[in-house]
Amino acid sequence: MKTIEQYIAEHPFFKGIDPSYLKTIMGCSNEVRFDIGQFILREGEEANNFYVIHFGKVALEIFTPIRGPITIQTIGDGDVLGWSWLVPPFHWHYDARVLEPTCAIAMDGRCLRTKCEQNHDLGYELLKRFTHIITQRLEATRLQLLDVYGVHCESNDDKRL
Amino acid sequence: MIKDSNPMLPAQFCIQWVRKETHDTFTIELKSTNGTHEFPFSAGQFNMLYVFGVGEAPISISGDPSKPEVLKHTTRSVGTVTKAISKLKKGDVLGVRGPFGSYWPLEDSLGKDIVIVTGGIGLAPLRPALYQLISQREKYGRIVLLYGARMPEDLLYKKELEQWRGRFDVEVKVTVDSAKGNWRGNVGVVTTLIPRAQFDPLQTIAMICGPEVMIRFTIKELQNCGIKTENIFISMERNMKCGIGLCGHCQFGFCFVCKDGPVFRLDRIKAIFGKREI
Amino acid sequence: MTAPSLKIRETAILESTHFQKLLDGLIKRGYQVVGPTLGEDAIVYDELKSVTDLPIGYTDEQEGGKYRIKKQNDKAFFNHTVGPHSWKKFLFPSELRMWKAKRNGNTFRFLTDNEKIKKFAFIGVRSCDIHAIFIQDKVFTGGKFADPHYKLRREGIFILAVNCGKAGGTCFCASMNAGPKVSSGFDLALTEILKNDRHYFIVEIGTELGAGILHEIPYKIANDEEKYAADIVVKKTAEQICKSMDTANIKDLLYKNYEHPRWDDAAKRCLTCANCTMVCPTCFCTTVEDVTDLTGEHAERWRKWDSCFTMDFSYIHGGSIRSSAKSRYRQWMTHKLATWIDQFGTSGCVGCGRCITWCPVAIDITEEVSAIRESEQTTEKKTTEGLEEQRS
The missing domain is CATH 3.40.50.80 (Nucleotide-binding domain of ferredoxin-NADP reductase (FNR) module)
Structure with a gap:
């Protein structure tokens, strides 16, 4: 069995991070497991954690009164779940529902926030890594908005004949 | 006189079956009308498919390269020609020119x-x-x-x-x-x-x-x-009328998509790929 | 016919009075003889049966967006430059049926036309246009797939070239290394001389075939003085050419200027009318049209000249790749002068000037190139000056 430390060190999110930071981060983490259907976080609740996913699958959902839950994105092996713990007012914007049994390392956001305030080098390092993830998600959302597989000029071909 | 090797003249293939894949895509299987004719191709190449009286469209080959006795195409019915193909039935005949273009570097x-x-x-x-x-x-x-x-x-x-x-x-x-x-x-x-x-x-x-x-x-x-x-x-995808580098429609910078592509190694077209309206 | 036999590169004298015999010789050999003639208020290429079909005594005046024919007080056969037609209309017809198909139940069968083309003899081909024919050879027959229709028409043509006796207002062949002197690719090359009431041609022999045809009609061997007269004609023409294009590193120049503001400038003037592509002797783009008769039993496929200036040209489902006029002008010019070199190992421009003459708003390809080149030199200069200032 691997230790939490090994999991964290091998996870793509922490790849190449300074071992001294790893130690600090370790101090704020514990291993968690979720079953299918379980909600890891819910919209509006205080965001005090983030999750480094080892394996599993989680759906980020928005619930609408008429359409019901709509999946915005699914998150899985090697991903990171949640960045609202970094940004005031520290509330979740989505629900996260487990689709497949999920094993993750939960990071205590409050604890990390304090440590980042004390050590800006650590704060900057973490912020860089989260910015990368936020950028990736933003790009993906933009691509999603473009609806690239849709037919945008239907029957234009016919009009030409 | 123009000989049989005319690359603009389609060969005739008979539809074996048509299968709906999704609401707007379908697959057809074709066999040469003279029965024995094989159709060797490389993965990534395309054919020009002709529907009698309607026209021709470039469609990539989606069958198994190790089974050249049948020819398979999956396409989306979005244009005049592809819509006409989607209405064909078993036994109908299509014109086929190809295979054309470059292929995946397997x-x-x-x-x-x-x-x-x-x-x-x-x-x-x-x-x-x-x-x-x-x-x-x-x-x-x-x-x-x-x-x-x-x-x-x-x-x-x-x-x-x-x-x-x-x-x-x-x-x-x-x-x-x-x-x-x-x-x-x-x-x-x-x-x-x-x-x-x-x-x-x-x-x-x-x-x-x-x-x-x-x-x-x-x-x-x-x-x-x-x-x-x-x-x-x-x-890559571009407008194509001939498939053999003669009609000019698929010009893409210094390339013809029909003969230098459709499969390109990215570093070779890096200077023009993604540039507006090239 | 007692004159001594002729060898390639030798020169002979043909009196203008015997020119008809040259045409007759070609007709007798089964050629379809085509050349300059008056039509559509221009000098166009069409069938020549008699020397009187030539635009005798006519010349043309050309400048950007302007073409006029003008009667002169002489009997010259070839004292004009190139008109709206080029020889591609014969080798690469503007409309051509590729095949017919006949329905038979749920199958059909293709019928190819048993095309029998009478070999062409082209009369009065200018140096720029010979270069254009050789460029189209590369386009249509140089690759993996050759165009059989082009090959059929191209093989066995007879080229009677003419050295230009005057330069048109839009000519820039010299800077494209494509003229005005006819240097190769001909069977016979003429230089027309009208001097002291004498009208004759100095004929250079290009091929055995040319020699054979000339040998059947009265001629004499040219003396040094006559040869010299021919050289003078071409030299004078070269001096008259007032336009030029600087082609040094032109490929790189255009490749690195895909986003140059000059394209927007050209696009403001360009009507995307496609005239330039129709008159260009090397433009080769085509589209196809599939047609059926009313019974739906017969189908045909026609190939027609197309132009990269049309919106449909780059259409793929959903829209056109090149929807702006800027991108279409850029495509045409960059293809002609730069990407063509990568594709066919040669420029696509021979400096004939047709695109300038026939552009309704007189866009001048040579000016567009210089504008881009000059702006670049100015930027370079500024940068260097800036550096020097910094140093001092």
């Missing part, structure tokens, strides 16, 4: 990990590559298929995807841009699958086909993972 990728990233109908020109890779499984490293579609009901070749996923030596990841509540698979654009696949950038050959915007985002994500442009291959 022979040059022996021993490498192969990552295939496709979106929408883009899986069709890569299916021949998958057939060939799987039939020669021992010659390659990892084989990863990352496939994105608009919605779960738009996924092509569902049975085959399940078969490939059932193998222990092919990694198949499927995602959709949006889904209703009963979909238990991934939601998110195809590029979100790339970092999760965690491949070795120095050992990987990437092959991409899909809408051009999707290709651009995919390239960016692959480059984030450290894959060099000389190991990225993309399949």
Whole structure:
């Protein structure tokens, strides 16, 4: 069995991070497991954690009164779940529902926030890594908005004949 | 007099069956009308398909290169010609010219990990590559298929995807841009699958086909993972009338997509790919 | 016919009075003889049966966006430059049926036309146009797939070239290394001389075939003085050429200037009328049209000249790749002068000037190139000056 430390060190999110930071981060983490259907976080609740996913699958959902839950994105092996713990007012914007049994390392956001305030080098390092993830998600959302597989000029071909 | 070798003159192929894949895509299987004629092609090449009196359209070949006795095409009915093809039935005859164009670098990728990233109908020109890779499984490293579609009901070749996923030596990841509540698979654009696949950038050959915007985002994500442009291959789409580099319609900078492509090694077209209106 | 036999590169004298015999000789050999004639208020290429079909005594005046024919007080056969037609209309017809098909139940069968083309003899081909024919040879027959229709028409043509006796207002062949002197690719090359009431041609022999044809009609061997007269004609023409294009590193120049503001400038003037592509002797783009008759039993496929200036040209489902006028002008010019070199190992421009003359708003390809080149030199200069200032 691997230790939490090994999991964290091998996870793509922490790849190449300074071992001294790893130690600090370790101090704020514990291993968690979720079953299918379980909600890891819910919209509006205080965001005090983030999750480094080892394996599993989680759906980020928005619930609408008429359409019901709509999946915005699914998150899985090697991903990171949640960045609202970094940004005031520290509330979740989505629900996260487990689709497949999920094993993750939960990071205590409050604890990390304090440590980042004390050590800006650590704060900057973490912020860089989260910015990368936020950028990736933003790009993906933009691509999603473009609806690239849709037919945008239907029957234009016919009009030409 | 113009001899039979006229590259503008189609050969006649008879439809064996037509199968609806999704609400707007379908597959046809064709056999030469003279029965014995084989149709050898390389994965990634295309044919010009002619419907009597309607016209001709370039369609990629989506069958198995090791089975040249039948010819398969999967296409989306969006234009006049493809709509006309979708209405044909068993026994009807189509004109076929081809195979034309460049192909996926399967022979040059022996021993490498192969990552295939496709979106929408883009899986069709890569299916021949998958057939060939799987039939020669021992010659390659990892084989990863990352496939994105608009919605779960738009996924092509569902049975085959399940078969490939059932193998222990092919990694198949499927995602959709949006889904209703009963979909238990991934939601998110195809590029979100790339970092999760965690491949070795120095050992990987990437092959991409899909809408051009999707290709651009995919390239960016692959480059984030450290894959060099000389190991990225993309399949391009342009207007084509002749398929053989004579009509000029598929001009793409210094290339003709019909004869220098449709499959391009990215570093060779880096200067013009993604530039507006080239 | 007692004159001594002729060898390639030798020169002879043909009196204008015997020119008809030259045409007759070609007709007798089965050639379809085509050349300059008056038509559509221009000098166009059409069938020549008699020397009187030539635009005798006519010349043309050309400048950007302007073409006029003008009667002169002489009997010259070839004292004009190139008109709206080029020889591609014969080798690469503007409309051509590729095949017919006949329905038979749910199948059909293709019928190819048993095309029998009478070999062409081109009369009065200018140096720029010979270069254009050789460029189209590369386009249509130089690759993996050859165009059989082009090959059929191209093989066995007879080229009677003419050295230009005057330069048109839009000519820039000299800077494209494509003229005005006819240097190769001809069977016979003429230089027309009208001097002291004498009208004759100095004929250079290009091929055995040319020699054979000339041998059947009265001629004499040219003396040194006569040869010299021919050289003077071409030299004078070369001096008259007032336009030029600087082609040094032109490929790189255009490749690195895909986003140059000059393209927007050209697009403001360009009407995307496609005239330039129609008159260009090397433009080769085509589209196809599939047609059926009313019964739906017969189908035909026609190939027609097309132009990269049309919106449909780059259409793929969903829209056109090049929807702006800027991108279409850029495509045409960059293809002609730069990407063509990568594709076919040669420029696609021979400096004939037709695109300038026939452009309704007189866009001048040579000016567009200089504008881009000059702006670049100015930027370079500024940068260097800036550096020097910094140093001092």
